[in-house]
Amino acid sequence: MISFFCAIALFFGVAVSIPFYVTAIPAVLCGGHCVYKIIRKRDLAEIRIEAVTLSVFIVYILLSSESALFYRVLSNVSGIAGMSVTYSGIDLAALFFIAHAAALIVYKVRTPILYVRNLAPVIAIWAVYMGLWPFLTGNLRALRLNLVEPLTGPLDFRFLLLVALLLFWSWSYGKLRQRKSADVNTSVKKHLIVAAAACSAMLLFSVIGPAAPAEKPGGLVVFWDSGLDFEIPEIGRYGLTEVGMFGALPLYLSNQGYECRIVNRPGGEALKEADVLVVINPMYTPGRDDLESIWKFVENGGGLLAVGDHTGIEQIRAPMNAILEPVNIEINFDSAIPFRTMWPDDFVMRRTPVFSNITYQQVQVVVGASLSVGSGAKPILMGQNGFSDAGDETNLTEGYLGNMRLDRGESVGDMILAAEAKYGKGRIVAFGDTTSFQNTILAYSYPLINNIFAYLTENSTGDRKEPSSVRLPVCLIDASHVSLFSRDRSGDSVDGFTACSLRAGLLPEFFFSGNLSSAVLERDELKIIVINPHAKPYSASEKRLLRGFAERGGTLMLFGNYQSPKETLELFDFFGFSFDAVPFGRVEPLNNPEMSFWNACPVFYEGKSVGDTENAESLMDVWGESVIARIGIGKGQVYAFGDSGFIQNKNLEGIDTFSEGNISFIIELLGKAAW
Secondary structure (H helix, E strand, O other): OHHHHHHHHHHHHHOOOOOHHHHHHHHHHHHHHHHHHHHHHOOHHHHHHHHHHHHHHHHHHHHHHHOHHHHHHHHHHHHOOOOOHHHHOHHHHHHHHHHHHHHHHHOOOOOHHHHHHHHHHHHHHHHHHHHHHHHHHHOOOOOOHHHHHHHOOOOOOHHHHHHHHHHHHHHHHHHHHOOOHHHOOOOHHHHHHHHHHHHHHHHHHHHHOOOOOOOOOOOEEEEEOOOOOOOOOOOOOOOOOOOOOOOHHHHHHHHOOOEEEEEOOOOHHHHOOOOEEEEEOOOOOOOHHHHHHHHHHHHOOOEEEEEOOOOOOOOOHHHHHHHHHHHOEEEOOEEEEEOOOOOHHHEEEOOOHHHOOOOHHHOOOOOEOOEEEOOOEEEEEEEOOEEEEEOOOOOHHHOOOOOOOOOOOOOEOOEEEEEEEEEOOEEEEEEOOOHHHOOOOHHHHHHHHHHHHHHHOOOOOOOOOOOOOOOOOEEEEEOOOOEOOOOOOOOOOOHHHHHHHHHOOOEEEEEOOOOOOHHHHOOOOEEEEEEOOEOOOOOHHHHHHHHHHHHOOOEEEEEOOOOOOHHHHHHHHHOOEEEOOOOOEOOOOOOOOOOOOOOEOOEEEOOEEHHHOOOOEEEEEEOOEEEEEEEEEOOEEEEEEOEOOOOOOOOOEOOOOEOHHHHHHHHHHHHHHHO
């Protein structure tokens, strides 16, 4: 029993800090242990206890992951000590408390003192851990606790709590087993039935997942402009600080069939035909009439998307909290800061249609505000390994930011980054960070955007119009084959390329998961596919699909050099391209000195220099050798770039630097291919 319980406890104890697939290992061990008991030992008493305990655990995880009320109770208890649910260990303590109670019930214990002896120490162990946490934090390196961070997380010492609870369980369970066997409930069948039913429900629940929101294109999305930047990247304005903020969001929605309208007032006539109202970083609080108009709109079936940001006072925070007041969602006066550079490895997406089939890469949350959620609302995105940095009302010049460091008394872990609520017939989705909705980030987050608006319009009663058949061309950046570029604004990312795509009149989209299929490649609006150096090979069927895409009139843009992984070289070879192992490095081509390359080398076609073959065209030469070549395939074309870093920020466009020659070349190339 103790080995079984250890495996189960580890399953819950480490699931929050290591990749999910690793937790399958202890789960398999648990199941194997039960089978072993049945086949070899035939110890029905042991099996009964394990079955009941497993049922308790399954019910517990369902409650903790799906019940907003259960989470709120745990949060309130841990909040007494100024801690979050995760870092306080209240979830582990509650799990062991329930398990002890279940064991006592199964063993038909009726003596109150035994309940006190088995349950009170669980609370005491948790209280001691809470008291020790500040000491452990202050002496992290002295105690060498930082050495276990790869398996836990920064300032996460729950493994110590887990060890203490397991030791107490071992002692307590040994005492229970010493009781006479006659005291044990002998109804094995009913306990096994309960366990089987709970396991089946859990399996069904995990396989089915949340229902995807129904797509209802043609709805009217109204954006309240209280002073927002609705610009998009423009030719002549370069650098990632000059790409606008939210102007591309209506473009992406229009490509999904929505009609978009920007208004100066959030209520009244503006909502008469609307299906969704979008409020982003409001600069002032609407009047009472407009507030009541918004609430009435949602109550009658409309959708409200409320997106704020960190450390607002009279702007952003006060207006948004006034709008969200009926559903008890508030934006806090803080900055929710991850311990690492970005949240994706450290946040939890709750089960909701908003995150149906969404991967971590498609939720771009950096530093925003955390949310407070009361009754009537449900947290849907939780940041675990991070802290809440309190704002500073005296820091006017920096937007009331705090010191961006963890100070004593600031909350650690379990910050609510997004929430949803139902109000009447309508729905509300709130985010404390605007990153996922910004121009160059939409290339990552567009599947999330599609889910949000489909979910918000599901119950709308607005007059539907036929969606427009005119759609902007799409440039797909394939990231599903372990592409070798970063997903941040560093020099190794490709945000500058997404900005160039928008300047050329295309909508950039990243494809992260699964194999390329006809469903992906045969969209009418898809015009360009970009493939960077990658470490996962394309299958034979994927290569044929890519060739077919080009033959129908599409454009492939391949990036690499002779040092790229063999999987990259194999794809180039499929289209007849190869590289000469001559490192040109960072050079400027003589036929266009305004351009520059980062890590260039010569491109060959069919084993020959491009200049020696009639089937390929050189678009750019360096020292007499082609570094960018083109071939025609059917109605389309394939471009081969002999530079693995050509479209990365460091060579194209970063936060403070840009290469105007490279930008102009890419924009012209994209424009010709798309239009």
